[in-house]
Amino acid sequence: MSIRHAPIILLRNCKSLNPFSLYKITHNIITHNTHIHLPFAIAPIHQSNEPTLVVTLRMLNRLCKSGETKAALLMLKDLEKNDTFKANVTHYNIIINTLCKERRVNEAVEVYGEMMAKGVVPDVWTYNVLIKGLCGLRLLDEGRGLFGEMVEKGVAPNVVTFNILVHSFCKDGKVGEARDWFDLMWEFGCVADVVSYNILVNGYCKVKRVDEALSLFVMMSEKKVVPDIVTYTTLINGLCQVGRVEDALTRFGEIRGCGLVPDVIAYSTLIDFLFKNGKFDEAVALVKTMEEGNVVPNIDLYNILIDGMCKAGKVDVGEDIFRKLPASGLKPGFYTYNILINGYCKNKMITEALSLLKEMCVKRISPTIVTYNTLINGLCHVGRLKDALLLFDDIHKRDLVPTVVTFSTLIDSLFKHEKFDEALGLLRTMEGVGLVPNIVLWNILIDGMCKSGKVDVGHEIFRGLSSRGLRPNIRTYNVMMNGLFKNGKLTDANQLLQEMMIAGCMPDAYTFNIIIQGFLRWNETTMAVQFLRRMLDAGFSADIHTSINLVNLLATKELDSDSKEVLKTFFQHTIDTTVT
DNA sequence: CTAGGGTTAG
Numbered sequence: 001m002s003i004r005h006a007p008i009i010l011l012r013n014c015k016s017l018n019p020f021s022l023y024k025i026t027h028n029i030i031t032h033n034t035h036i037h038l039p040f041a042i043a044p045i046h047q048s049n050e051p052t053l054v055v056t057l058r059m060l061n062r063l064c065k066s067g068e069t070k071a072a073l074l075m076l077k078d079l080e081k082n083d084t085f086k087a088n089v090t091h092y093n094i095i096i097n098t099l100c101k102e103r104r105v106n107e108a109v110e111v112y113g114e115m116m117a118k119g120v121v122p123d124v125w126t127y128n129v130l131i132k133g134l135c136g137l138r139l140l141d142e143g144r145g146l147f148g149e150m151v152e153k154g155v156a157p158n159v160v161t162f163n164i165l166v167h168s169f170c171k172d173g174k175v176g177e178a179r180d181w182f183d184l185m186w187e188f189g190c191v192a193d194v195v196s197y198n199i200l201v202n203g204y205c206k207v208k209r210v211d212e213a214l215s216l217f218v219m220m221s222e223k224k225v226v227p228d229i230v231t232y233t234t235l236i237n238g239l240c241q242v243g244r245v246e247d248a249l250t251r252f253g254e255i256r257g258c259g260l261v262p263d264v265i266a267y268s269t270l271i272d273f274l275f276k277n278g279k280f281d282e283a284v285a286l287v288k289t290m291e292e293g294n295v296v297p298n299i300d301l302y303n304i305l306i307d308g309m310c311k312a313g314k315v316d317v318g319e320d321i322f323r324k325l326p327a328s329g330l331k332p333g334f335y336t337y338n339i340l341i342n343g344y345c346k347n348k349m350i351t352e353a354l355s356l357l358k359e360m361c362v363k364r365i366s367p368t369i370v371t372y373n374t375l376i377n378g379l380c381h382v383g384r385l386k387d388a389l390l391l392f393d394d395i396h397k398r399d400l401v402p403t404v405v406t407f408s409t410l411i412d413s414l415f416k417h418e419k420f421d422e423a424l425g426l427l428r429t430m431e432g433v434g435l436v437p438n439i440v441l442w443n444i445l446i447d448g449m450c451k452s453g454k455v456d457v458g459h460e461i462f463r464g465l466s467s468r469g470l471r472p473n474i475r476t477y478n479v480m481m482n483g484l485f486k487n488g489k490l491t492d493a494n495q496l497l498q499e500m501m502i503a504g505c506m507p508d509a510y511t512f513n514i515i516i517q518g519f520l521r522w523n524e525t526t527m528a529v530q531f532l533r534r535m536l537d538a539g540f541s542a543d544i545h546t547s548i549n550l551v552n553l554l555a556t557k558e559l560d561s562d563s564k565e566v567l568k569t570f571f572q573h574t575i576d577t578t579v580t
Numbered sequence: 581c582t583a584g585g586g587t588t589a590g
Contacts, residue, residue: 057581064582093582100583128583163584198585233586268587303588339589373590405590 057090064098072098080118087118093125100133108133128161135168143168159190163199170203178203198230205238213238227258233266240273268301275308283308299330303339310343318343334360338370345378353378369400373409380413388413408441415448423448443475450483458483459492478510485518493518509540516542520549529563532570547574
């Protein structure tokens with residue numbers, strides 16, 4: 001037997017080897033026996049007479065699919081070296097795609113450079129994959145740049161190219177630009193398909209512009225693009241998000257009439273929404289309908305069910321579903337554990353939550369940082385700050401990295417325990433490891449500052465937000481307003497209210513309660529009553545503190561008849577809603 | 581032999 005035939009015999013006998021081992025062996029033989037050509041060595045793996053091109057493509061693809069990127073890269077290098085067999089654009093595409101999926105976009109771009117240096121001309125697939133990879137890292141400008149480059153090089157974009165771009169801009173919250181890309185495709189001879197519409201419909205829904213989503217739905221029928229189950233699920237989700245449940249249910253009912261069948265995700269969307277809005281019975285009824293329709297629940301639906309049970313205070317039912325998963329051939333992963341742990345925490349059953357953490361470790365399911373964040377939050381919530389800090393120390397031992405959420409939770413709790421110095425110390429630690437506070441943490445900090453008697457520092461932080469590229473949200477305004485009122489800075493508080501309205505941030509129930517209590521505290525009865533009226537008009541109700549203050553007001557103060565009238569309406573309204 | 585869309589936890 002000549003050395004030339006060695007690989008053939010070797011590989012014929014090792015069908016059970018995985019692609020990596022096969023290629024490793026092939027690769028080793030080739031590197032040590034330079035006279036053997038790569039295709040010659042690989043072909044026998046498949047014991048077929050297929051053309052070498054197809055064989056090598058399959059080989060590469062199998063390596064990538066089984067997570068053996070290293071071996072795949074090795075193989076590509078060999079293909080590049082080979083002079084009797086030239087690497088084809090698809091070889092490169094497979095590699096570039098894999099690297100992009102692994103978020104190794106830098107390397108993908110390098111391979112792109114290499115292929116051009118080798119004179120291999122990139123095609124539309126190459127660009128689509130790279131644009132998607134870049135946009136996935138939120139490098140939208142680079143993605144846009146690559147689009148320009150492909151056009152310049154004469155590679156025509158297709159509908160997929162535009163879908164990737166529309167989707168990327170939607171994900172970044174830039175629906176306007178997404179719409180521009182959507183409209184642009186016709187100028188390149190492309191026509192939007194059902195996927196294009198679904199992406200944009202979802203984009204509009206995610207920023208709560210549901211009416212524009214609905215008008216796209218109309219546009220679809222004008223353009224004779226038939227909606228599919230994804231279109232319906234997207235719309236239903238959007239309608240739910242803006243509280244239009246009735247419309248959502250109507251759409252759900254339309255599905256079958258279009259010759260479509262609701263799938264698990266369609267059901268999941270509605271079921272989850274029903275649970276989140278306290279419509280427990282309706283949610284359970286829909287699960288039954290689903291099962292009767294022979295739609296098989298998957299792990300995601302079970303996660304939603306477990307979460308829903310926990311949110312309804314029925315953790316034991318949640319645990320029951322959890323324990324019965326293996327019977328349905330499903331095994332809970334860290335995600336499911338996190339949900340159940342969260343359920344126990346929200347129901348203040350910390351012992352059970354902690355024992356689930358132990359169980360994960362025993363079953364070799366690695367907890368994630370979310371697991372720890374959930375437990376730390378749960379411990380803080382029941383006042384066990386010390387234990388929360390102990391758990392915080394465990395994070396490093398598990399090779400996990402704390403996130404801004406981890407720090408925020410602890411800092412918030414430290415502030416609530418009036419441990420101001422420790423809170424600020426932890427903030428410094430956080431910044432020391434290169435984490436940047438987000439708006440949620442700034443809200444906590446502003447609140448903490450105000451409550452430790454440093455309103456001015458809080459106000460300063462607030463003023464500095466825009467220079468950090470952050471926009472105050474409703475909570476930011478609320479904590480700031482609360483701080484200003486509590487410290488008697490009524491003028492500033494008033495000004496802040498104007499500011500938030502101009503910024504398009506509408507006061508919510510919290511805002512009104514803060515304002516009313518704030519004015520009452522400083523005996524500004526007229527203002528308080530004025531805002532009470534505005535609150536009632538806006539459809540919000542008073543919280544318990546505000547209500548008590550208003551009762552006291554009625555009992556102790558001389559009031560003009562107008563004010564009395566407002567208070568009367570308020571109490572009547574409260575009684576009505578309490579009785580029903 | 582490669583590219584695009586809908587649901588869930590802190």
